[in-house]
Amino acid sequence: MTTQTTDPRAIRTRQLIIDAFNQLIKMKNFDQISVKDITELATINRATFYAHFVDKYELLDSVLTEQTGAVMKTYFTCQEQLSKDLMKRMFLSIVEIHESMNTHCRRGYNTFTQMIEEKVKGQLERIFANLLHGQKLDAIVLSWGMYGAYADWDIGSTVRAEDYAQEVAEKLWAFVQPSA
Amino acid sequence: MTTQTTDPRAIRTRQLIIDAFNQLIKMKNFDQISVKDITELATINRATFYAHFVDKYELLDSVLTEQTGAVMKTYFTCQEQLSKDLMKRMFLSIVEIHESMNTHCRRGYNTFTQMIEEKVKGQLERIFANLLHGQKLDAIVLSWGMYGAYADWDIGSTVRAEDYAQEVAEKLWAFVQPSA
DNA sequence: TCAAAAGTGTTGTGTAAGCGACAAAATTTG
DNA sequence: CAAATTTTGTCGCTTACACAACACTTTTGA
Numbered sequence: 001m002t003t004q005t006t007d008p009r010a011i012r013t014r015q016l017i018i019d020a021f022n023q024l025i026k027m028k029n030f031d032q033i034s035v036k037d038i039t040e041l042a043t044i045n046r047a048t049f050y051a052h053f054v055d056k057y058e059l060l061d062s063v064l065t066e067q068t069g070a071v072m073k074t075y076f077t078c079q080e081q082l083s084k085d086l087m088k089r090m091f092l093s094i095v096e097i098h099e100s101m102n103t104h105c106r107r108g109y110n111t112f113t114q115m116i117e118e119k120v121k122g123q124l125e126r127i128f129a130n131l132l133h134g135q136k137l138d139a140i141v142l143s144w145g146m147y148g149a150y151a152d153w154d155i156g157s158t159v160r161a162e163d164y165a166q167e168v169a170e171k172l173w174a175f176v177q178p179s180a
Numbered sequence: 181m182t183t184q185t186t187d188p189r190a191i192r193t194r195q196l197i198i199d200a201f202n203q204l205i206k207m208k209n210f211d212q213i214s215v216k217d218i219t220e221l222a223t224i225n226r227a228t229f230y231a232h233f234v235d236k237y238e239l240l241d242s243v244l245t246e247q248t249g250a251v252m253k254t255y256f257t258c259q260e261q262l263s264k265d266l267m268k269r270m271f272l273s274i275v276e277i278h279e280s281m282n283t284h285c286r287r288g289y290n291t292f293t294q295m296i297e298e299k300v301k302g303q304l305e306r307i308f309a310n311l312l313h314g315q316k317l318d319a320i321v322l323s324w325g326m327y328g329a330y331a332d333w334d335i336g337s338t339v340r341a342e343d344y345a346q347e348v349a350e351k352l353w354a355f356v357q358p359s360a
Numbered sequence: 361t362c363a364a365a366a367g368t369g370t371t372g373t374g375t376a377a378g379c380g381a382c383a384a385a386a387t388t389t390g
Numbered sequence: 391c392a393a394a395t396t397t398t399g400t401c402g403c404t405t406a407c408a409c410a411a412c413a414c415t416t417t418t419g420a
Binding site: 013045 | 405408
Binding site: 007008009034035036046047050054055 | 366367368369370371376377378379
């Protein structure tokens with residue numbers, strides 16, 4: 001939860017930076033994009049960039065957060081009850097996050113996977129913790145477990161994502177409901 | 181020739197205002213568009229609007245100038261030599277200016293025709309004066325004559341614009357080259 | 361290999377734009 | 391018609407951004 005300005009100038013400028021970055025990342029590797037490139041495309045002053053982000057790595061970080069969050073939002077809301085179906089959709093959202101990142105940043109996808117993993121696990125953990133009313137350890141196990149399952153599926157599973165998601169949801173559900 | 185800022189902030193803001201206005205003019209009559217509407221859609225402060233334009237009438241004026249100029253640019257450049265063909269294209273540009281205005285602002289087109297006439301005649305006069313190296317009276321006669329021809333054609337001519345343009349060009353050419 | 365060029369991050373100063381408030385039109389409504 | 395509401399310009403104050411200059415690091419290429 002960063003400060004979050006309401007000043008329309010700051011909002012516009014931030015968006016200009018993000019838009020410019022998203023354009024550049026389609027064509028270049030992350031490490032061959034300079035802050036100068038970004039600010040020139042965004043038609044803002046370089047000094048202004050540093051008023052919004054400490055460096056391009058923080059920019060990347062916040063873009064990834066935004067992207068992953070946006071995809072998740074299309075699969076589920078944080079207000080839902082925990083359920084097998086919710087878990088299934090959480091898994092499927094991970095699949096789509098990677099797919100969209102892969103097509104969006106073709107060039108540098110591999111260099112981002114580590115960051116994406118951290119982002120996604122972090123967000124999943126927060127959501128689980130929220131739904132389980134603060135059972136921190138459970139939330140950690142679930143988020144890591146789910147992401148691990150995804151990573152395994154990604155390596156070379158031949159099963160359809162849908163089916164695998166179902167299986168994962170069953171397993172994790174059993175974990176949170178050991179009674180049944 | 182207004183001051184013309186190079187400050188990217190001012191350029192962006194001006195564009196935001198113009199874009200917002202162009203959106204609104206598609207849906208509302210000019211006189212039911214308030215400055216407040218424009219600034220809200222443009223997400224700028226109302227006070228800022230008045231730093232760029234004295235009122236919405238000046239905004240309209242400069243938008244019309246821009247639009248007519250943009251269309252003309254697609255038909256000819258100010259660097260050309262005066263020729264029958266150039267005159268023909270000048271005439272055709274008038275036709276297109278009215279067509280595009282008509283489809284663009286459906287609602288309030290009629291209220292603008294007077295302003296468009298003044299803009300177009302003014303621009304044509306400047307171009308003619310430039311090409312004729314400052315024969316002011318010739319330039320006036322030519323611009324009024326050409327626009328008058330357009331107005332007449334517009335009322336109810338059944339001739340194709342192309343053909344009429346050819347005719348007009350011949351006539352005006354004879355005027356500037358009385359020797360032939 | 362080393363000089364030129366390009367990029368980084370920071371700072372001070374000036375300016376464009378945001379914001380709230382205001383009185384004075386202009387519009388709407390009862 | 392008058393009261394209520396909206397719109398209009400304007401003003402003082404604050405903030406976000408532009409710009410130029412800076413020392414510094416990294417990349418480039420002759």
